[in-house]
Amino acid sequence: MKRTLLLSLVLLMAGTFLFANGAEDGTITVGSNIYSFQDNFMNGVIKPELESYAAAKGIKLEVVDSEGQQAKLNDQVDIFITKKVDALAINLVDPAAAAAIIEKAKAADIPLILFNKEATEAGVMGSYDKVWYVGTNSAESGIIQGEMMVADWKANADWDKNGDGKVQYVLLKGEPGHPDAEARTLESVKAFKDAGIGVEELALEADPNWSTQHGNDKMAAWLTSGFAGDIELVICNNDGMAFGAITAMKAAGVRLPIYGVDALDQALTHIQDGELDGTVLNDGVNQARATLDLAINAAKGMGITDGTDWVIDGPATKAVRVPYVAVTPDNYEDFR
């Protein structure tokens, strides 16, 4: 009797295990996407880490390119659901279009980890008990970038070219409506105001793709505009756009103070070469790892952070937020 009970328990557990792990051989499969393979940070940092971490964890991962189209992503999610993946790890194209993805996952009872682009629709994270977010505290990157710029501004009296005590800046913004782009734009400039330093915006241009091409085109145009000589600072929401602006400045033979976010390898080289004044580490390696750790736990039906060091911030946002770090000419070598 005892033995039969034990045996049926073992069978029951095995059955649960197989059921929880969709794939026939018991391997966990995760269906994932990147909003655009053209994005420097997403394609250069997040995607390779997702792939190598999946291999290290022994799970099957498929990462598709949503090519900057939310409609395409919706179809890709449908396909993953048809394939019966065990978890979805999704990088939204449109941060205001999370509800549709969450509904699909919920209807199929598949756990969903959103990453990098936080949903902006109010209350949407509460609409499904198996959805979580992995990203950052967006404001933090702008605050850190702002603090760096304020410190350097104070240390370099000659940066105030017209001596009016105010910062005449141009700003390369990322995707409008993206929490990272909005918060970085706001906080980086606010840092000057908070430090009692006046600001004057000469120009601001946004790019949904955060691209180097955009940075180059806009900076080149600003450097031939009527206010070209007035520019004292170039604020960039990410490194990719800063790279383009640096190229434009070199072509025009000027060197203005310039700051990015992400701390890509190329940014560290620009800092080393004296072409970039600072950036902020956007820790894509840990964001990718957290995304898969949560996906694996959810697929196994375990507690979402079991066996990990990740912390969920609260019931409304259900987010793991990986910290940002200031990267300056003094410490950039630590980030190679």
Ligand code: GAL
């Ligand atoms: C941000 C990153 C940008 C861009 C964007 C895409 O976190 O700093 O460079 O990759 O995500 O959503």
Ligand code: CA
């Ligand atoms: Ca000035």
